[in-house]
Amino acid sequence: xxxxxxxxxxxxxxxxxxxxxxxxxxxxxxxxxxxxxxxxxxxxxxxxxxxxxxxxxxxxxxxxxxxxxxxxxxxxxxxxxxxxxxxxxxxxxxxxxxxxxxxxxxxxxxxxxxxxxxxxxxxxxxxxxxxxxxxxxxxxxxxxxxxxxxxxxxxxxxxxxxxxxxxxxxxxxxxxxxxxxxxxxxxxxxxxxxxxxxxxxxxxxxxxxxxxxxxxxxxxxxxxxxxxxxxxxxxxxxxxxxxxxxxxxxxxxxxxxxxxxxxxxxxxxxxxxxxxxxxxxxxxxxxxxxxxxxx
Numbered sequence: 001x002x003x004x005x006x007x008x009x010x011x012x013x014x015x016x017x018x019x020x021x022x023x024x025x026x027x028x029x030x031x032x033x034x035x036x037x038x039x040x041x042x043x044x045x046x047x048x049x050x051x052x053x054x055x056x057x058x059x060x061x062x063x064x065x066x067x068x069x070x071x072x073x074x075x076x077x078x079x080x081x082x083x084x085x086x087x088x089x090x091x092x093x094x095x096x097x098x099x100x101x102x103x104x105x106x107x108x109x110x111x112x113x114x115x116x117x118x119x120x121x122x123x124x125x126x127x128x129x130x131x132x133x134x135x136x137x138x139x140x141x142x143x144x145x146x147x148x149x150x151x152x153x154x155x156x157x158x159x160x161x162x163x164x165x166x167x168x169x170x171x172x173x174x175x176x177x178x179x180x181x182x183x184x185x186x187x188x189x190x191x192x193x194x195x196x197x198x199x200x201x202x203x204x205x206x207x208x209x210x211x212x213x214x215x216x217x218x219x220x221x222x223x224x225x226x227x228x229x230x231x232x233x234x235x236x237x238x239x240x241x242x243x244x245x246x247x248x249x250x251x252x253x254x255x256x257x258x259x260x261x262x263x264x265x266x267x268x269x270x271x272x273x274x275x276x277x278x279x280x281x282x283x284x285x286x287x288x289x290x291x292x293x294x295x
Contacts, residue, residue, distance in 0.1 A: 001205050003031040004212060007043055007055045010036050010240040012163050013193045014056065016079055016255045018233035019219040027211040036239055048072055053201045054212060058112060059267055060274050060282045062196050066291050067283025073196045074293045076213050078258040078266065079220060080193030084113055085165040085252075086179035090156045093178045096124055101132045105158040107146055109139040110281060112192060112270070113159050119273045120184045150175055161192065163241060163249030170248065189254065190270045191263070202293055209293065217257040224255055261294040 004027060008014035014036065021034045035052075037043045040061055046052040048069060056079065057065070065073050092098055106113050117137070118128060127134030141149050141158075147167040149155045159181075160168065169175040182189060195216060202209050223230040231247030234240075241249075258266070274282045289295050 001030055001208060003033055004208055005033045005051065005053045007035050007037045007046065007052045008239060009040065009043065009056050010038050012161065012241065012249065012253065013080060014239040015230065015234050015246055015250065015253065016220045016223050018230055018237055018239055019222045020215060021237040022233050025215040027208055027215065030208050047196065047198055050198055050200065054195060054197050056193055057196050059191050059194050059270055060112065062194050063271055063282040063287045066287045067285060071199050071290055074199050074202050075260045075291055076195045076197050076209060076293045077216065077260055078191040078256065078263050079195050079216065081189035081191055081254040081256045082182045082185065083162040083192055083252065083254045084116060084159060084181040085177040086157060086159050086181065087150065087165050087168050087175055088157045088178035089150060089172055089174045093157060095179060096120060096126055096184065099135045099157060100126065102157055103136045103138050105138045105141050105146060105155045107143040107158065107160045107164060113161065115273050115277050116181060117159055118277050147171055162253040163245050166249040166252060167245060187269060188266050191266055197293060213259065220255045220257045223250060227251060259294060260292040264292055264295065
């Protein structure tokens with residue numbers, strides 16, 4: 001192709017792409033164009049129409065689009081892994097069981113945070129129906145407002161991804177990461193973000209796609225190695241975070257890169273959680289092998 005059009009989501013998932021925005025890599029003679037879009041709802045129509053060739057989505061959203069749109073997109077790689085934490089200003093909270101009789105604010109109804117906590121609570125035999133022996137889930141506060149709610153004392157416990165955990169624990173003196181979700185998951189890191197490609201583009205130009213994925217892998221390595229410089233690029237390219245917050249969040253954000261052909265087991269492990277609680281959130285079934293670019 002003459003060019004490849006790439007979109008990052010505004011917010012933390014785009015951090016690992018900031019270096020690509022800055023360097024604008026030449027993909028073996030193919031020009032790369034980058035843009036920031038507000039949300040997955042804005043990105044999806046562009047991907048399906050071919051206006052955007054490559055983008056970023058949560059794994060369940062990518063699987064749903066693949067299953068519901070006759071394989072219209074494929075997954076190129078995992079680009080972000082488990083970065084959920086339960087933050088708390090309550091000194092008595094050090095485990096899920098300690099949340100019995102309390103309220104847990106959850107960032108992301110219908111997304112990975114909700115189904116991760118449902119899976120982990122079921123695994124430990126904890127009710128999510130509230131009451132003195134259960135945990136009450138609260139989805140009423142938007143992601144971006146949770147840190148302020150913690151700082152003001154409006155809420156005490158929240159399940160949040162990065163960088164919101166970093167923001168919350170920076171603004172409230174007695175806030176801490178009280179429960180490590182990755183430890184409770186107890187398997188390989190669960191994927192939180194994947195890069196996806198318009199399937200027609202991937203089929204026509206696999207070498208260009210591979211070149212982009214290789215450049216993205218380098219970008220994530222650079223981001224993890226130079227968080228302060230990466231934070232500056234996140235702010236420069238208006239990816240939704242101030243430089244200082246992005247830099248502080250990167251060490252906890254678990255940016256990683258695994259090519260799709262090596263990711264099937266890890267993706268299916270997470271999507272199986274969605275299948276247990278909300279099959280419709282992934283299109284009713286696990287995606288077949290055609291979902292994984294290069295497999």
